[in-house]
Amino acid sequence: MRYRRSACALLAAMMAASGCASPPAAPEAAPPPAPGAERLFVPADFTPPTLVETAEFKLVPLGPDLVKVDYDAYMSSIEHLQTTFSRSTSWPHKAISDADAMADMESEQARFQSRKSFAYAVLTPDGKRERGSVYVSPSPVPPYDAMVRLWVTKADYDAGFDAELYQWVTRWVQADWPFRNVAYPGRAIDWATWDAMVAAGKAGD
Template sequence: MIARVIGAALALAALTATPIAAQEPGTAVPPAPFIAADFQVPTLVEGPGFKLVPLGPALVDIDFAAYMSSIEHLQQTFTRSKGWPRADITTAEAMTDMLTEQGRFARRESFAYAVLTPDGTRERGCVYVYPGTVPGYDAEVRLWVTKAEFDAGFDAELYAWTKAWIAKDWRFNNVAYPGRAIPWETWDRLGAK
């Protein structure tokens, strides 16, 4: 009985306590939200010859097929790293990635979209909308397409479409496009500050 009373008292104290950040002057305040609470995040966007939908477990197979078809291309153009994609990615890792992206989307932390054919049977690439990590930019947008789509000229088309979509439909003041509008070397220097 005493343990229950003490537990209830502690729970009540936790509910009514003033947050530490409000108690101590100079304590770091959480950053402003990435996007406004009333912003309706797009969940289906149709473009010319493609559509964007949030990445998630239902897309694990076609997403895996897309990036595994273009390992070297993506290592050189998107990640600049041998860590992703790599030839030994397991299906479990692929699913974990999909669940992670779905969770970030649901929590409104970042927004990862698959770029699919209109019928949804093949992934042509991906578009990612992230919070800005470099002072002066409130968002970062990155995108990739498979090697076959790159060779067909779709990369330039998707980049131009994405810039127009972000400018029209999202509420950002200054968007960075690392590796595109900002060369990687410049972006790396900005991030090092």
């Protein structure tokens, strides 16, 4: 509980120092599980979406069947994604092999099936090209109970799709997912503030 208060206070202080208004009070975090019980990321009776279709794109879970379109998407935008998404040269990079790509897809599929996190490909309506990805995962920073990240290819970013997808995802998560308080690092929360909150959490562990 001490960490929850310090992280929120840190966020408010940093925004005040930058001249921004303090954010509205965050919804109360979900109560902790009973002693000895495993904390579930999503409720046992929640069914994660496996197909969401719009006029411009559709979302389906990442998995081995999508390894080629996923690989083609991120390999087309290496420098763009290193700057805007991973903030690292560790992913993506030119040396990613077919085996690496398949292992990643198998891992994402396993995590989806075990309900630990949910990764989606954002495909064109015909499913022939991946425009980006959306990741719904547990947040390392209380009181957020989920963290959502997303990326789009350089071509789609230049076409303005990044802002369009982000706005759509925030509405989708609010309407169709069971979370009380969702963090969008690098978007609703700037990276410097998010990194500081994560570091504060690690220091308080």
